Each structure stands twice: as C-alpha cells, then as structure tokens.
Amino acid sequence: MSTPNGYHQQYLEVDVTTGNTKYHRLSTKLLKQTIGGSGLGTQLLIDHQAWKYDPLSAEASIVFAFSPLVGSPLTTSAKFAVVSRSPLTGRINDSLASSTFAIAGKRTGNDALLIKGRAASPSVLVINEDKVELQPADQLWGLSAEEAEEKLRKQFAKDYSFAVIGPGGEQLVRYATISHSGRHAGRGGSGAILGSKNIKALAVRGKKRTGWHNTEALIAQARDLSKRSFGPATEKYRELGTAANLLVFNRLNCLPTRNFQRGSFENVVQLSPEAMNVARDKMKTSCAACTIGCTHVYSVAVDGKASRARIEYENLFALGPLCEVSDQQTVLQASQLCDYYGLDTISTGGTIAFAMECAEKGFLDEPWLNFGDGDALLKAIHLIGQNKGLGKKLAKGSRALANELGKNTIAFAPQVKGLELPGYEPRALQTMALGFAVGSRGADHNRSGAYEVDFSEDVDRRNAGTSQARLAVETEDKAAIMDSLILCKFLRGVFEDYFAECVLLLNLITGWTLESKDLIATAKTIVDAKKQFNILSGWSPEEDTLPERMLTSALEDDEQASLNRETLEALVKAYNLERGWDEAGFLQTTSTGV
Amino acid sequence: MKIKIEYFGIPRQRVGVASESYEFDGEETGIHDILRAVADKHPAFQQHCMDGETINKHMVVNLNGNQFFQSQDGVTRDGDALLILSMDAGG
Numbered sequence: 203m204s205t206p207n208g209y210h211q212q213y214l215e216v217d218v219t220t221g222n223t224k225y226h227r228l229s230t231k232l233l234k235q236t237i238g239g240s241g242l243g244t245q246l247l248i249d250h251q252a253w254k255y256d257p258l259s260a261e262a263s264i265v266f267a268f269s270p271l272v273g274s275p276l277t278t279s280a281k282f283a284v285v286s287r288s289p290l291t292g293r294i295n296d297s298l299a300s301s302t303f304a305i306a307g308k309r310t311g312n313d314a315l316l317i318k319g320r321a322a323s324p325s326v327l328v329i330n331e332d333k334v335e336l337q338p339a340d341q342l343w344g345l346s347a348e349e350a351e352e353k354l355r356k357q358f359a360k361d362y363s364f365a366v367i368g369p370g371g372e373q374l375v376r377y378a379t380i381s382h383s384g385r386h387a388g389r390g391g392s393g394a395i396l397g398s399k400n401i402k403a404l405a406v407r408g409k410k411r412t413g414w415h416n417t418e419a420l421i422a423q424a425r426d427l428s429k430r431s432f433g434p435a436t437e438k439y440r441e442l443g444t445a446a447n448l449l450v451f452n453r454l455n456c457l458p459t460r461n462f463q464r465g466s467f468e469n470v471v472q473l474s475p476e477a478m479n480v481a482r483d484k485m486k487t488s489c490a491a492c493t494i495g496c497t498h499v500y501s502v503a504v505d506g507k508a509s510r511a512r513i514e515y516e517n518l519f520a521l522g523p524l525c526e527v528s529d530q531q532t533v534l535q536a537s538q539l540c541d542y543y544g545l546d547t548i549s550t551g552g553t554i555a556f557a558m559e560c561a562e563k564g565f566l567d568e569p570w571l572n573f574g575d576g577d578a579l580l581k582a583i584h585l586i587g588q589n590k591g592l593g594k595k596l597a598k599g600s601r602a603l604a605n606e607l608g609k610n611t612i613a614f615a616p617q618v619k620g621l622e623l624p625g626y627e628p629r630a631l632q633t634m635a636l637g638f639a640v641g642s643r644g645a646d647h648n649r650s651g652a653y654e655v656d657f658s659e660d661v662d663r664r665n666a667g668t669s670q671a672r673l674a675v676e677t678e679d680k681a682a683i684m685d686s687l688i689l690c691k692f693l694r695g696v697f698e699d700y701f702a703e704c705v706l707l708l709n710l711i712t713g714w715t716l717e718s719k720d721l722i723a724t725a726k727t728i729v730d731a732k733k734q735f736n737i738l739s740g741w742s743p744e745e746d747t748l749p750e751r752m753l754t755s756a757l758e759d760d761e762q763a764s765l766n767r768e769t770l771e772a773l774v775k776a777y778n779l780e781r782g783w784d785e786a787g788f789l790q791t792t793s794t795g796v
Numbered sequence: 797m798k799i800k801i802e803y804f805g806i807p808r809q810r811v812g813v814a815s816e817s818y819e820f821d822g823e824e825t826g827i828h829d830i831l832r833a834v835a836d837k838h839p840a841f842q843q844h845c846m847d848g849e850t851i852n853k854h855m856v857v858n859l860n861g862n863q864f865f866q867s868q869d870g871v872t873r874d875g876d877a878l879l880i881l882s883m884d885a886g887g
Contacts, residue, residue, distance in 0.1 A: 434844070434854045438805050438882040450804045450881050454861050476808065657856065657883070659864045695854060695883065 207413045208270030208711040209233055213246065214312040216334055218327060218399055219260060219319030223334045228313060234714065234724070238269030238313060240296040241686035241728040243285025244735060246316055247294070253739035257289040257391075258374060258398040260320035266365070266404070268308040269688045270711050273411060275424035277431050278690035280304045280491035287739060288390040288643065289398075290376040290549065290599050291620035294735045295390030295643050298685060300489030301382035306363035309408035321400040324372075326354070331408045339402035344369060346542045347381035354403060362407045368544025371397035373589035375597040377549035377622075381541075384512065385489060388546045390621065390643055415713030423707060427696065431493045435695035439496035440486075444515040445475040447625070451519075455760040456630035458623065459523040460573055461555040462616050462749075465627045465757045469528030473518055478530065485510070494692055502534040511538040519625030520551025524616075525558060525579050532576030536583055543587030549599060552622030554582045556600040556615050557592070565607050568592055613750035619644035628752055629763040631656040632666030636674050636773040639746045640787070642732035648691065651677035664762050666769060671776035679725035686728055729781070733789060743786040746774050797823060797874035799830060805882035807855065810840040827857055827870045830878055845880070854883045 205211040211233070215224045228242075236242040243265040247253070255261040264286040271279040282304040288295030307315065310329050317327065324339040342350040347366040354364050363382070370378035371393030378393030379386035387393075396402075414420050438446050448470060451457035455465030471477055478484070478500055488495040502511045511534040521527065521536040540547045558573045560566035571578050571592075585593025595603050600622055604615040616623045621644025628635035637650030647653065652674040656663035661670055683704055684691050697703045701718035709716055733741075747753075748770060756764035778787045802815045811834070818833055831851055835842040845855050850868060857865050858879040859872065872878060 434806075434852060437844070437854070441809060442805060446805045446882065453802065453804065453879060454858070657864060659866050662863075 206230055206233065206712045206714065207415045208274075209412055210308075210311050210313050210410065212312060213314035213316060214310070214329065214334070215316045215318070216327065216329070217319040218317060218321045218325065218336060218401060221334075221336060225312075233313075234716070235727050236731070237683070237686035237708070237724060238271075239267050239281070239283040239298070239686040239688040240285060241682065241724070241731070242269075242314055243267035243283050243296060244294060244728065244731045246314060247285060247287070248731060248735055248738070250316065250318070252287050253735055255287070257287040257292070257395055260399070261318065262287060262395060262398070263316055263318045264392060264395045264399075265314050265316045266307060267314040268304055268312075269686065270412070270708065271687050271689065272304045272308045274414065274711060275421055276689070276707060277424065277428045277491065277493040278489070278693055279688070280489065281688040281690065282307060283685060283688060284380055284387040284392045286390075286392055286395050288621070289374070289394045290391040291644050293619055293643060293739055293741060294732045295392065296685065297379075297387035297389045297392055298648075298688060299380070299382050299385045299387040300492065300690065301363065301385050302490045303363040303365050303382045303406065305490070306361065306408065307406040308412070309410050310406055311408055311410035315404070317399065317401070319399065324400050324402050326403045326405055327401050328405045330406065331410055342402045343372060347544050348384065348541070350403060351381070351383070354405060358405055359407070362405045364403050364405050366403040367393040367396045367401075368542065368587075370394075370543040370545045370587050372402070373587070373597065374398060375543075375545060375586060375589065376599050376602070377546040379544045379546055381544055383490070384541070386541075386544070386546075389548065389646070389648075391546075393544050414711050416710045420707075420710040423710060427693070428493045430696045431693060433696065436494045436496075436692055439494055439692050442475045443496055443498035443513065445498065445513055445518050447515040448474050448518055449476070451625065454630065455757060455763060456627040457523055458519060458616075458625055458627045460526050461524060461559045461614065462623070462627065462752065463559075464759045465630050465763060466759050467523035467526070467528070470523060472528060472530050473522045473533055475513070478513070481530065489690070492690065494690065496692060500534055502531065502538060504535055504538070509538065511535070512541065513537060516625055517547040520548045520555075521579065524551045524555040524625075526573040527576045527579050528574070529576045532579065536579050539580065539583045539587070543583070545583070545587060548624050549622040550583060550586065552616045553586075553596050553600045553603065554579060557582070557596060557603060559614060560603070560607060560611055565609055565611050615749060617645060618748060619745050621645050626653050627757065627763065628748055629664070629757050629765045630760060631663055632765055633661060633663070633670045633674050635748060635752070635765055635770060636666065636671065636777055637678065639748055639770060639774055640777050642729070642736055649678065649681050649685070650674060651681055651691070651694075664764070666765075666773055668772055668776035671773060671780045674777060675780045678729060679722060682725040682728040683721055686724075726782070730789060733783070733787070737788065746787060797821075797825060799825065799872050800877045801830070801834060802877055802879045803881075804879065807841060807845050807880045807882070810844045811838045824871045824873055826868075827859075827865055827872060827878065828868045830872060831857070831868065831880075834880070851880075856881060856883050
C-alpha cells in the first residue's frame with residue numbers, strides 16, 4: 203500500500219547512549235487511528251513500554267510527534283507534540299508548541315522522533331535526512347534556552363530549527379519546559395527529561411516534503427480558514443491576548459487567588475491587559491504559520507535594562523493573584539524569569555503559592571516566603587531554576603513538597619495527579635472540576651475544555667449535575683483531535699461544524715475518505731490510549747479527584763461556590779460510563795494493542 | 797428601573813468604558829431590549845458585537861455573575877448587573 207499524503211509513514215528512534223538509530227514503519231491503520239501529535243506520540247510510548255521506566259532514567263523515552271497538517275498552508279498548523287511519561291506526575295504527558303521546529307523536524311523524513319538513552323556529556327542531538335549525530339554542548343550548558351538558541355543559530359546553517367532546554371531542564375526541575383523560538387512545550391516537565399538525557403537541544407533540518415492529496419482544494423480551504431481566523435471568533439486573542447480572561451474570571455469569582463482560597467483578587471485591575479496596554483509599550487507576535495497572533499509582549503525594565511516579557515492569562519494568574527502579588531513590574535519580571543530558566547509558569551506559581559501557605563501556617567520554616575511579597579516570589583523562582591536551597595524542594599512540585607511536609611498539607615496542595623491546577627477555580631466552574639479530576643495528564647485546561655460548558659447557558663456552573671459528564675467528554679474529544687491533527691485551539695470558535703471541517707482538512711491532505719463519525723471514534727481511541735498508558739503506569743481511581751480543601755469548603759468570597767466529594771464522585775462515575783469505561787474508570791476493552 | 801451594564805474583553809474595548817448605568821420604564825426589562833439600548837448608544841458595539849438585532853455568537857451575557865444567556869430570553873429587574881463579555885475562555 204502506498205504512503206498516504208501528509209505522512210512519511212515512519213519514525214526515527216535514537217538511542218543517545220550508543221548513538222544507534224532505527225527507522226520504524228508506521229502502518230496506515232495506525233496513522234488513521236492516531237492521526238499524529240498527541241495521539242501518535244501516546245501510541246509510540248505504549249509500543250516502547252515507556253510506562254515501565256522512571257521518566258528521568260536512561261531507559262525512558264520521549265517523543266516529538268508531528269502531524270499530517272505540518273508544512274501545509276493551513277493557519278496554526280506548524281505545531282508538534284512532546285509526549286512522555288511525566289517526571290512530575292508519573293502519568294502520560296503531552297505538551298504542544300508551535301514553531302518552525304515542527305516543519306523542519308518533519309522534513310527530516312519522519313513523522314516522529316523517539317529519543318531514549320543518556321548521552322555521556324551535554325550534547326546537541328542533530329537530526330537531518332541522512333545523518334543523526336551528537337555534538338558537544340558544553341558551551342551551551344547553563345545558558346537560558348533563548349541564549350543557547352541564539353548561539354546555535356550562529357553555529358548551524360540557516361535552515362536548522364532548534365528545541366532547547368533552559369537551566370531548569372538541566373537541573374531536572376520536574377516542570378521544566380522545552381523552548382522553541384520563545385514558545386514552550388510547557389506542562390509536565392518534558393524539559394527535565396531532555397536534561398536527564400544530557401540533551402541541551404535538538405537541531406533538525408531536512409528537505410523531505412509530504413504531498414497533499416488535493417492541493418487546489420486545500421489551498422482554498424486554507425485561505426478561507428485564514429480569513430475566518432481574522433474574524434470575531436479570535437478578536438479577543440488578537441486585541442488583548444489570553445490575559446483578557448483576568449477581569450472576567452475575577453468578576454465571576456473563578457480567578458484562583460491566594461493558593462485557591464479565594465476566587466477574586468482585590469488588586470487585579472493593575473495586572474489586566476487593559477491596564478498594561480495603557481502603562482507599557484507592547485508588541486504582538488505570532489507563532490510560525492499563524493494568522494491569529496495572540497502573543498502580547500510587554501516592555502519591562504530589569505536592573506535599568508529594557509527588556510520584554512510575554513504575557514498569557516496563565517502567567518498572570520499563577521504569578522499574580524495565586525501568590526497575591528499585584529505589582530505589574532514584579533509579575534512581568536517573574537514571567538520573564540520562568541522563560542529564562544525554562545519553567546512552566548503554572549506549576550511554578552502553584553508550587554510557590556502552596557509553599558507560601560505552608561510557611562504562613564507554620565508547616566514550612568521559611569518566614570520570608572509570604573503571600574503578596576514580590577521579592578519573595580522572584581527569589582523563589584531563582585532558587586527553583588538554580589536548584590538551590592528551598593528550590594530543591596519546590597523543584598519537585600506541590601505534591602512532592604506536601605508529601606515531604608506531611609501533616610495533611612496535601613489537602614491544600616493545588617494539584618491533580620501531581621500537576622498544578624491552571625487558572626480556573628473548580629468550585630466556581632464545576633464542569634471544569636470534572637475535567638480536572640479525570641484529566642489524563644492531571645489538572646488541565648488544554649486537554650479538557652469543560653470550562654466552555656460552564657460559561658454557557660446550558661448549565662449552572664456552581665451546581666453541577668451528572669448530565670454535564672457528556673458535555674465534558676465532548677470538549678475532551680475535540681481537544682484530542684486538535685492536539686493530534688494538530689491545530690491551535692484558538693481556532694475552535696472559527697469552525698462552524700467542528701468535526702466535519704477537521705475531517706475535511708485531513709481528507710484533503712491524506713486522500714482518505716473519513717467522515718465526522720470516524721474522527722469522533724478516533725478521538726475516543728486517543729483518549730483511551732492515554733488512559734491505557736496511565737493504567738499501565740500504575741493509575742488508580744483514587745487519583746481522579748481534587749484537593750481535599752476544594753471538596754470540603756466553599757470559596758471564601760463566594761459561598762455558592764461549593765463542591766463536595768459525593769458530587770464529584772458522581773460526576774466522575776458518569777464521565778467514566780459516558781466514555782464506555784467501567785464505573786471506576788478502567789477500560790473495558792483496549793484498541794491499543796497492549 | 798436601573799440596570800448596571802459591565803463590559804469585558806472586546807465589548808469593553810468597543811464601548812470604551814468598564815461599566816455604565818441604564819434606566820428603563822417598568823419593573824422588568826428583557827435582555828434583548830437592554831442590548832438594543834446599548835447598541836443604539838454605541839455604534840461600535842452594534843458593529844462589532846451584534847449580529848443585526850441579536851448579540852453575535854462570539855459574545856455572551858451573564859446576569860449578576862450567575863446565569864449565562866446566549867438566547868437573550870432573560871429578564872432583568874431593578875438593581876441587576878448585566879455582564880457582556882467575549883465568549884471564549886482558554887489560555
């Protein structure tokens with residue numbers, strides 16, 4: 203059978219201990235079943251039994267997975283997924299990023315790159331069409347991802363693209379990121395995995411292109427999609443960025459504040475993009491091949507030097523209200539520091555906010571670490587990035603810190619399965635509470651879009667019922683497809699008929715004749731595969747829950763925002779049954795070959 | 797009756813204020829009528845946030861921080877706050 207358009211129908215396995223490489227064929231059946239990105243990466247990890255190994259061991263595998271849409275003229279399609287067992291959670295982790303790395307990586311002639319082993323010394327893994335080699339990276343070790351990438355650009359030919367870790371990844375911070383032109387594969391600690399393998403960077407280039415089945419129709423669709431991406435569905439992202447959520451969430455008491463004790467923040471206005479737009483110079487940037495341009499970069503002076511900081515809603519929430527820090531300059535600087543070290547801002551802010559509460563309550567003897575203290579926030583980030591002092595404890599995340607401190611501090615550690623919660627207060631957004639509880643990679647707003655349900659007239663967001671389980675499943679299925687095709691989720695409001703339009707794009711590229719129902723079935727297969735990986739790695743039903751405090755007390759500033767264990771358990775059970783699993787969440791059958 | 801309108805995201809950008817008050821006759825006013833009044837006062841709101849006589853599908857309204865309305869069938873009473881915001885969250 204011939205190779206479908208959009209694919210090379212192979213992936214590359216590299217053992218960086220030995221330098222050995224192996225090319226594996228990917229069957230058309232498997233590609234249809236997984237598409238690419240998160241779906242393909244998860245399946246490859248299952249095939250390589252990655253659930254068995256400590257994520258930071260030499261035996262562990264990490265996959266960079268591309269997709270059939272990469273390299274096409276479709277807006278936002280220059281994306282790739284990094285998939286592994288997470289060193290933060292011990293469960294499946296897939297983090298996505300956009301950059302030319304996706305295009306150059308795919309042009310090496312591979313639909314995915316699987317890396318295992320451990321290099322003898324800091325190295326750059328260089329992959330092109332006909333050669334794979336390790337080059338010394340001693341000169342890069344210790345540099346920020348941005349600094350290292352700048353040096354690599356000078357060292358390598360212009361057509362190379364890079365994926366790089368910062369000092370956080372080198373220091374094995376369990377929530378270190380992998381960076382690409384300033385964008386991050388952010389959650390779950392994939393940067394630490396590269397660090398554990400002594401891989402400072404991947405450098406990729408190639409000229410191998412995959413064809414498109416119907417070029418004329420694809421270009422017409424791409425033009426139409428680009429045109430729609432300039433419309434009202436994405437206006438908020440273009441004009442204010444994701445940070446536009448800040449004031450809305452604050453008004454609705456769903457802005458996590460003071461380590462999830464409150465749902466609103468008194469000094470929120472000065473952190474809002476509306477205020478920053480007035481107070482600071484701003485420039486907008488886009489990811490590679492994106493027409494939306496949601497990235498808003500603000501000027502910030504540090505030690506008298508002018509510089510810039512990228513701001514997203516999640517940075518603002520985690521480094522601002524969650525730690526009760528209201529100074530605009532400090533929050534921008536904190537965000538910049540996370541970029542410098544290569545740290546996930548959500549887990550960084552969540553872990554520090556938790557530590558602040560532990561210090562306040564006398565569980566942690568760090569009297570300098572106070573809510574609202576911007577200098578303490580910055581100091582803590584430095585300690586994490588350098589893995590020094592208290593930073594050694596914070597670098598393992600809030601769950602590990604709670605387990606070390608004991609005294610039931612785990613009750614208010616802001617995490618699910620070890621992954622810190624993003625900026626959606628679950629008691630005030632209870633469909634999202636379900637999405638967090640059952641998320642395969644932990645508390646997650648990118649794999650479950652259940653908050654969309656809470657912001658609709660379909661439900662009472664503070665009084666969830668089991669009928670919401672179906673709605674939560676639907677948002678998760680859509681995300682599974684988005685993350686495997688791969689397209690940016692900010693396009694979702696652009697689609698009139700989501701699955702029909704997505705399957706059309708896939709068919710135009712591959713020549714397949716799939717229908718919407720096939721894509722929905724694929725989404726379920728992908729979600730099942732992630733669950734299967736988790737079960738194999740030791741998942742138990744008790745993990746599908748929320749921190750105890752969220753199930754035993756209402757929000758301090760909104761007594762209607764209250765959720766109890768019985769309600770959440772009923773939601774989780776309904777979700778499991780809606781998925782076709784048993785009540786506890788175990789698969790009835792598996793299509794993953796394990 | 798007096799209603800407070802609070803604007804967030806794109807509606808705030810177009811209207812140019814965070815909030816304003818509107819007065820209506822009677823004890824109840826439909827959300828549809830309130831949106832009509834806002835659109836009449838602010839042409840940019842009509843242009844960017846409305847689709848003819850109804851709010852466009854990328855916007856949503858919320859009453860007093862509680863119930864969301866996309867159908868605009870809701871009714872407001874004296875002292876209510878109506879929030880008008882961009883639809884999508886995420887980030």
